[in-house]
Amino acid sequence: MWTRLGRTAVATALALIALAAAPGGALADPSPAKVRAKLVKLNEQADQLVERYNQATEAYKKAKKKYDTLNTELGRKDAQAKVLRQELATMAINGYQSGPLERWQGFAFQTNPETTLSSIASLEQLAQDRAAKVRAYEATTKELRDRRAEAERVLTETDDARDKVRGEKAKVDKLVDEQTKLLRRLGTFQTGDPNSPGIQYTGPASGNARSALQFAFAQVGKPYRYGGTGPGSYDCSGLTQAAWRTGGVELPRTTWTQWAWGASRRVPLDALQPGDLLFSNGLGHMGMYAGNGKMVHAPQTGDIIKVVDLDDYWRNRLLGAVRP
Structure with a gap:
């Protein structure tokens, strides 16, 4: 008799344990109060994660915008550098074809002093123009190099921000899944209406x-x-x-x-x-x-x-x- 009762008690206990462990079993589901308490904790965690995700997203957007702006500037500076390179090449060819010796011969034997002085002034002006173009080219290419280095640095920041966004998004997505399951279990999940007309504000603001x-x-x-x-x-x-x-x-x-x-x-x-x-x-x-x-x-x-x-x-x- 005791043996039979003992076996029955053991069987009942095992059945209850199995029921509690079974997915969706009556004893496996926590009470609504416990579910709500867990949801509150999840919401607090999600708030912080969502905020970090938003921060990372904004960092990425700003870094990408800065990189795109620098890229556009690089394109303009590169075009300016090409024009200056072409002008310098043209000046070099012209200088080779009619070098200083030929020019000096051209005005050294002129009998009119005014013509001679004018020729000398023209040569000096040409030399100044050439020097100015060289300086402009050097300044433009230096700025181009500096901008390129800055663009590369910003690009690295952009990649870091993108990785951070991906990592935060994965964490948030996991929390959102948990929140959704708990809300559906409580029967309080609301999908909302993206086209909702809202309600009218009738408060005291001005x-x-x-x-x-x-x-x-x-x-x-x-x-x-x-x-x-x-x-x-x-x-x-x-x-x-x-x-x-x-x-x-x-x-x-x-x-x-x-x-x-x-x-x-x-x-x-x-x-x-x-x-x-x-x-x-x-x-x-x-x-x-x-x-x-x-x-x-x-x-x-x-x-x-x-x-x-x-x-x-x-x-x-x-x-x-x-x-x-």
Whole structure:
């Protein structure tokens, strides 16, 4: 009897262990609370990684733009150098065909002193012109060499930035996959509508802040996408940059650079005005104050651009504010 019960207990225990270990098993799935807690941690990690990815992307874009500009300048300088080389070659040929001796013979036996002096002046002017062209050629080729060295240095920076972007993107993609799975498990994943008409802003903002907020509210319902700068999707700093551009202010691209840009424009959190930029601790996320205790922002993967209450949760996460 005891043996049979013992075997039954063991079998039951083994069955429960197998059920818990089985993919999709009832005991294998953590509770919604644990899933949400894990999602919060993933979101915090993703915020930091996305920001680093954006920084690396901007570094690459700037380095590539600088390299392309230098390349264009190199092309122009090279063309100038070719023209100078041709002029010097022509002068050398002419000098060989009618050298100094022949020229001196030409005016040495002239009886008119004025003609002789004029010929000497012409020779001196020719020598000065030739010397000036040589100097111009040397200066142009030196600048060309310096520019080429600078272009090569920038190209190296560009390659480094590109490698950094690739590495950060791979990390972000992995986190995005994890976030997506957890959100789908919770049934809260939102794809958003890239063509969402948004909502109307009716808050207290005025002037260029109102223009910025009207734009931001018109994006409500569109999906969050890391690295997104519109028009169908945005990340947090991409949204604030695009919004304030319509308000006549050109913000830098990333959360970190927008915070640094606003070093002299910081405002206390208890003195917020509509349009102020709000930055989270760690600078992984940001939004825009809409007035009346509201914030508009592009939250994270699997979510949409939305307007939320600036409640205790958000206020406790805030590092500071900047007024563009």
